[in-house]
Amino acid sequence: MKYQSQKVALYYFLAAMALFGIQVLGGLLAGWIYVSPNFLAEILPFNVIRMIHTNALIVWLLLGFFGAAYFLIPEESEREIWSTKLAYIQLVILLVGTLGAVGSYLAGIHGGREFLEQPLWVKFGILVAALIFLLNVSMTVLAGKKTAITNVLLMGLWLLSLLWIFAFINPDNLSLDKMYWWFVVHLWVEATWELVMAAILAFLLLKLTGVDREIVEKWLYVIVATALFSGILGTGHHFYWIGLPGYWQWVGSIFSTFEVVPFFLMMSFAFVMVWKGRKNHPNKAALLWSLGSSTVAFFGAGVWGFLHTLHGVNFYSHGTQITAAHGHLAFYGAYVALNLAVFSYAMPMLRERAPYNQVLNMASFWLMTGGMAFMTFVLTFAGTIQTHMQRVIGDYYMNVQESLSVFFLMRFGAGTAVVIGALLFIYSMLVVRKTEVIPPGSANPVPGE
Amino acid sequence: MAEILTKSRARNIFYGGSIFFVVIFVGMTVHSHRYVVQTSTAGMALSEDVVHGKHVWEKHSCINCHSLHGEGAYFAPELGNVMTRWGVQDSPEDAFEFLKGWIESQPSGVEGRRQMPRYDLAEEDIRGLAEFLRWADQTDTQGWPPNDAG
Numbered sequence: 068m069k070y071q072s073q074k075v076a077l078y079y080f081l082a083a084m085a086l087f088g089i090q091v092l093g094g095l096l097a098g099w100i101y102v103s104p105n106f107l108a109e110i111l112p113f114n115v116i117r118m119i120h121t122n123a124l125i126v127w128l129l130l131g132f133f134g135a136a137y138f139l140i141p142e143e144s145e146r147e148i149w150s151t152k153l154a155y156i157q158l159v160i161l162l163v164g165t166l167g168a169v170g171s172y173l174a175g176i177h178g179g180r181e182f183l184e185q186p187l188w189v190k191f192g193i194l195v196a197a198l199i200f201l202l203n204v205s206m207t208v209l210a211g212k213k214t215a216i217t218n219v220l221l222m223g224l225w226l227l228s229l230l231w232i233f234a235f236i237n238p239d240n241l242s243l244d245k246m247y248w249w250f251v252v253h254l255w256v257e258a259t260w261e262l263v264m265a266a267i268l269a270f271l272l273l274k275l276t277g278v279d280r281e282i283v284e285k286w287l288y289v290i291v292a293t294a295l296f297s298g299i300l301g302t303g304h305h306f307y308w309i310g311l312p313g314y315w316q317w318v319g320s321i322f323s324t325f326e327v328v329p330f331f332l333m334m335s336f337a338f339v340m341v342w343k344g345r346k347n348h349p350n351k352a353a354l355l356w357s358l359g360s361s362t363v364a365f366f367g368a369g370v371w372g373f374l375h376t377l378h379g380v381n382f383y384s385h386g387t388q389i390t391a392a393h394g395h396l397a398f399y400g401a402y403v404a405l406n407l408a409v410f411s412y413a414m415p416m417l418r419e420r421a422p423y424n425q426v427l428n429m430a431s432f433w434l435m436t437g438g439m440a441f442m443t444f445v446l447t448f449a450g451t452i453q454t455h456m457q458r459v460i461g462d463y464y465m466n467v468q469e470s471l472s473v474f475f476l477m478r479f480g481a482g483t484a485v486v487i488g489a490l491l492f493i494y495s496m497l498v499v500r501k502t503e504v505i506p507p508g509s510a511n512p513v514p515g516e
Numbered sequence: 517m518a519e520i521l522t523k524s525r526a527r528n529i530f531y532g533g534s535i536f537f538v539v540i541f542v543g544m545t546v547h548s549h550r551y552v553v554q555t556s557t558a559g560m561a562l563s564e565d566v567v568h569g570k571h572v573w574e575k576h577s578c579i580n581c582h583s584l585h586g587e588g589a590y591f592a593p594e595l596g597n598v599m600t601r602w603g604v605q606d607s608p609e610d611a612f613e614f615l616k617g618w619i620e621s622q623p624s625g626v627e628g629r630r631q632m633p634r635y636d637l638a639e640e641d642i643r644g645l646a647e648f649l650r651w652a653d654q655t656d657t658q659g660w661p662p663n664d665a666g
């Protein structure tokens with residue numbers, strides 16, 4: 068840790084990991100209700116559990132991004148954060164808002180737009196926190212050295228905050244409501260968050276592989292260009308069946324197909340940098356998570372996204388377990404694993420120690436990734452059968468679901484592995500103090516030229 | 517390739533291209549907005565009942581179990597065409613009676629079956645919901661869902 072103010076990242080990461088725990092436990096509970104539907108039915112209905120599961124995910128990912136920004140911006144800009152005090156105030160606002168939201172949900176107070184169920188005051192809190200954050204990091208970057216990494220990172224963070232405005236816009240007309248809702252949801256995960264992801268990945272690869280900055284930054288611009296060129300009009304893949312004009316079927320199909328490109332490039336980027344890299348960084352766990360993240364993102368977002376993005380396919384698969392399969396693997400690969408890569412990289416420095424606990428950390432990677440992959444497969448099988456029975460043959464929804472029960476049981480098993488992996492990860496970050504560094508192998512003797 | 521695509525060129529393509537696509541997207545959004553209001557949802561008035569029904573729908577977060585036009589949770593049946601499925605799309609009175617009967621019979625308590633919670637709704641809330649679901653059902657959704665099963 069070169070700059071004192073990087074320390075604020077520690078508290079963001081701790082808060083993020085706490086919510087990560089809540090998120091996966093909520094998911095496990097929801098998965099159990101699929102297996103045993105009467106469980107808790109009278110006390111804590113499925114919809115409340117699901118909103119805790121999804122909201123906790125989104126908030127902890129954002130906390131991780133904020134923390135990552137506070138960690139990497141000082142190193143990139145070569146100066147301290149403009150105001151650490153503001154950074155802590157921002158964190159407190161976010162935590163109060165989160166606890167407030169969870170408390171309201173449990174008390175039965177919530178809005179009714181998926182993922183945006185937060186009470187209005189919490190939404191405002193998030194807006195205020197975002198503004199404080201933007202002010203803080205922008206002042207830091209403006210006063211310091213400007214790099215492509217901070218450029219792209221800041222652009223992503225500014226734009227995603229700007230899009231939050233649409234969380235406040237809820238027209239009475241349901242079709243308009245849905246159209247603007249996607250401005251937050253799709254333009255977050257398939258546009259602005261990709262900028263954040265690519266910037267953070269570039270930073271990690273720069274540090275872990277020691278490849279020349281010029282090369283890293285050129286890749287970065289190419290990746291984010293393909294992300295926005297495809298992702299903006301790719302929003303159309305959500306506009307097929309909600310009352311919007313028919314031309315979205317072609318615009319959405321064509322442009323969202325190209326959304327595979329940035330994910331493919333990010334995966335290639337990671338592997339090429341490692342291959343070219345002359346440095347042999349001792350933090351192997353961070354490298355594993357970085358490579359794993361870009362690879363699983365390619366499969367979850369790229370391959371599983373493409374699977375159902377063409378309107379001819381989506382007509383049948385829309386809103387089935389196929390969607391659930393994709394949503395899970397895409398979020399895990401792109402954003403969960405990337406955050407865990409940052410934590411694995413930064414936590415040892417923030418806690419001023421060698422990157423130990425590598426074996427536990429790496430075991431948690433395989434447990435979580437294996438669990439998520441298995442979950443995705445069983446949900447994809449379930450979704451395929453559901454699509455055929457319900458959408459092609461026309462069987463009633465509830466009967467179809469009943470015939471899928473074996474898949475839901477396997478999904479619960481997969482979820483259990485993920486939860487164990489997640490808890491193991493948190494444990495390896497926080498508790499174990501035994502030194503356990505994976506010795507670096509020999510550096511690549513013939514750098515791939 | 518290295519010489520043709522320099523870092524600053526890549527950056528300029530990124531900025532220029534992004535602005536280009538944002539402009540197109542905004543234009544298409546404006547057109548789509550007008551299309552929704554004037555064409556695809558114009559078959560039924562956006563009455564006070566419909567708007568009230570939407571608020572009831574949101575207050576209880578029905579979307580986190582059900583899907584509506586295929587979006588939402590996948591835990592409970594699609595409701596964008598439920599009025600058609602029940603055969604009451606063309607009769608506000610029947611729609612109201614059916615929905616009231618349904619809501620008041622929940623939870624079913626059947627062992628091993630997914631449960632819908634009990635909602636104590638006022639008459640006007642149920643009427644609003646019925647109208648809201650009829651309104652959603654009449655939206656031109658390009659032929660989706662493929663059949664009445666939703």
Ligand code: HEM
Binds near residue numbers: 257324371373375387
């Ligand atoms: C990391 C990036 C991505 C994440 C986190 C993500 C996540 C999600 C989630 C959570 C949903 C469900 C939304 C809902 O509640 O209705 C969804 C839907 C969808 N995604 Fe993605 N996605 C990503 C990238 C992609 C890409 C690259 C494609 C296309 C190539 C894609 C295609 C789709 C489609 C077509 C749907 C709608 C499915 C339906 O009709 O039910 N996604 N995505």
Ligand SMILES: [Fe+2]
Binds near residue numbers: 253257304305
């Ligand atoms: Fe999307």
